[in-house]
Amino acid sequence: MNYENIHKPVLVKEVIDYLNLKKGDVIFDGTLGGAGHTIGIIKAIAPTGKIIGVDLDSQAISTAARILAKKKLLDNVYLVNDNFVNITGILKKLKIKKVNGFLFDLGLSSMQIDGSGKGFSYIRDEKLDMRFGNNGEIDAYSIINGYSEERLKEIFYKFGEEKWSGRIVRSILNHRKIKNIETTGELSEIISKAIPAILGYQRKGHPAKRIFQALRIEVNNELENIGKSLDQSISFLEKKGRIAVISYHSLEDRIVKKKFENFSGKCVCPPDFPICRCDAEKKGNILTKKAVRPSVKEIEDNPRSKSAKLRVFEKA
Ligand SMILES: C[S@@+](CC[C@H](N)C(=O)[O-])C[C@H]1O[C@@H](n2cnc3c(N)ncnc32)[C@H](O)[C@@H]1O
Structure with a gap:
């Protein structure tokens, strides 16, 4: 099976625009998959920028490596076969202290579903x-x-x-x-x-x-990993850096929405808690008041994009 043309990336233009990319940026793509988003990101940050492309699936890493090599884009990428929940360890190993943007395109790719x-x-x-x-x-x-x-x-x-x-x-x-x-x-x-x-x-x-x-x-352990990863992302983010998350079902989206609300200073403790335990402290702003959804045209071209919701947060 040819894995290279199976996965159609979702909301690519929206992700690239929202990440507000500049030449020289360092971007952490926690869900490399078939490098669909990565390719667009590299074009915007090259020649000096770097992207850390992480995927837990070694087959995704080798497919992405092949795709990026064909396009002569490998020089701008660190390929990492790991869990994105290990952000702190991954960045430490690469000696990277600050990141300009994080992307998490959650769930699984068409390559994984079909092949x-x-x-x-x-x-x-x-x-x-x-x-x-x-x-x-x-x-x-x-x-x-x-x-x-x-x-x-x-x-x-x-x-x-x-x-x-x-x-x-x-x-x-x-x-x-x-x-x-x-x-x-x-x-x-x-x-x-x-x-x-x-x-x-x-x-x-x-x-x-x-x-x-x-x-x-x-x-x-998908739901727990989202919260843990967003907590680490915010601490490594540069000022004005952004976190973009695409989720595909309501359980994921609820976690992302709540985390971003918490980062914007809102207490998200259950109503029966006598005092706040979530340490709500304003760290920046939510850029997507409502989640961004794919257009009718995108859903027609790629029915698997139908349930996608993009939310973006910017660090102050
Ligand atoms: C929706 S796909 C990403 C597709 C990619 N953005 C593209 O456009 O080609 C999600 C990918 O994230 C990977 N993934 C899911 N959970 C992960 C985790 N906790 N750590 C690292 N990779 C993960 C999956 O193996 C899959 O390849």
């Missing part, structure tokens, strides 16, 4: 893995076949907002009594059968969509 064989898609029959990297602690197989009833229900409700979680988990447990669930195809069938047929048809999207989302989030 990684890691079981990200419910319409393919692959082994239950779902790790972006190869060294994660836990894969989807261990969760599906090893987690308790309570734990499974909790992650399906919390990370999938799946109201049929109870029925689905009971069905998974019944199957586990006979044999372990090995593939995405088996899991997808179990989920589809657990949801009453009439409701299955009425729901938006595939019946397994929410459970697969929940599993991926749990496997890769």
Whole structure:
């Protein structure tokens, strides 16, 4: 499979404009993928600027390296196969003290959905893995076949907002009594059968969509990583530097929105906290009052961009 033309980058022009790039800037792209955004960024910061291109998936790193080499843009890039949650360690290793912009284009690429064989898609029959990297602690197989009833229900409700979680988990447990669930195809069938047929048809999207989302989030610790990474980003950001985040579902977007509100000085503690514990302190301004969405034309050209939301924060 030719991975190089599979992933269409989302909201590229908007990201480049919002990052307010200048020649010589140092930019941290935490989600390099197929280098779609990176290429546009390099063109704006070259010849003296540098981009730190990070991805947990080694296949994404090698694909991006090939694409960038063909375009003779490799000189401006540090390629780093790591988790973007390790911002502090990555920058320390590269001896970089300040960064002009951060980009996080969250989730997974089309290359991973269609060609990684890691079981990200419910319409393919692959082994239950779902790790972006190869060294994660836990894969989807261990969760599906090893987690308790309570734990499974909790992650399906919390990370999938799946109201049929109870029925689905009971069905998974019944199957586990006979044999372990090995593939995405088996899991997808179990989920589809657990949801009453009439409701299955009425729901938006595939019946397994929410459970697969929940599993991926749990496997890769996705939600916790966003908050931790934004906290580190703000501390390494230059004055007037910007953080741009593209999210693809409401759980991610809620975290980004709240973090940016907190960075702009708003207390985001739960209403029943007697005193503020989130240390709300104004560090700058939110540049996107409402999240920026792809145009109708972009969604037509690239249906996977449909749920994208871009939010941007500028450090004072
Ligand atoms: C939506 S794709 C990025 C696509 C890229 N912006 C482009 O236009 O080609 C997301 C990428 O982020 C990577 N990724 C997801 N979570 C990560 C993490 N915590 N650390 C590093 N990379 C991560 C995935 O492996 C995937 O390649």
